[in-house]
Amino acid sequence: MMRKWITLAASLTIGLGLGLSATAFSGSADEESELGKIMEKVQKNKAVLTKGTRNVAAYKKAQKEIKEAADEWAKLAKETKTHNDPVKAAKNVAEPQKKWDELCDAWEKEAKKLAEIADKADSTQKDAKDQLNTVNKSCTECHQVFRVDAEDEKF
Numbered sequence: 154m155m156r157k158w159i160t161l162a163a164s165l166t167i168g169l170g171l172g173l174s175a176t177a178f179s180g181s182a183d184e185e186s187e188l189g190k191i192m193e194k195v196q197k198n199k200a201v202l203t204k205g206t207r208n209v210a211a212y213k214k215a216q217k218e219i220k221e222a223a224d225e226w227a228k229l230a231k232e233t234k235t236h237n238d239p240v241k242a243a244k245n246v247a248e249p250q251k252k253w254d255e256l257c258d259a260w261e262k263e264a265k266k267l268a269e270i271a272d273k274a275d276s277t278q279k280d281a282k283d284q285l286n287t288v289n290k291s292c293t294e295c296h297q298v299f300r301v302d303a304e305d306e307k308f
């Protein structure tokens with residue numbers, strides 16, 4: 154008898170847990186912002202760039218892909234610039250619109266430099282890697298200022 158109750162209680166708890174997480178999941182999927190979608194593309198290119206610059210052998214093989222991914226970043230930076238909803242919600246930043254534009258412009262400019270480096274047959278993996286780190290600073294800074302409600306800071 155006792156066992157039956159425990160089983161029931163356990164399955165109710167599991168059921169409730171699943172139900173709740175399913176709701177939370179679909180909720181966030183529906184609410185995916187335009188900017189969120191852009192950022193997902195950004196993240197895909199980031200994987201190509203990080204992998205392609207990780208060592209000399211990888212770089213030599215991936216130079217063309219790196220150029221393409223960096224060019225894509227420059228375009229996505231432009232798109233991001235016009236999807237500036239977070240500016241309205243920004244706190245602790247004096248001129249959010251100006252800051253947003255500056256960050257997008259810097260991102261675009263540095264991504265183009267990375268594309269130029271990768272486009273040169275005789276460029277080095279170190280130059281590309283250093284330049285990628287420079288571009289990545291724009292990501293980090295913007296997320297710190299404008300992605301205030303992020304649950305994790307791994308990007």
Ligand code: HEC
Nearest residue numbers: 186188189192195196199239256257291292295299300308
């Ligand atoms: C000008 C500001 C800005 C720059 C620059 C920027 N991001 Fe973002 N990013 C955001 C904001 C704001 C969000 C939160 C968007 C949302 O969820 O609506 C975000 C979200 C993300 C996400 C989560 C996407 C998701 O699923 O919601 C990833 C991944 C990401 N950014 C990667 C990057 C990378 C990599 C770079 C640099 C190459 C970058 N971002 C540059 C503002 C920026």
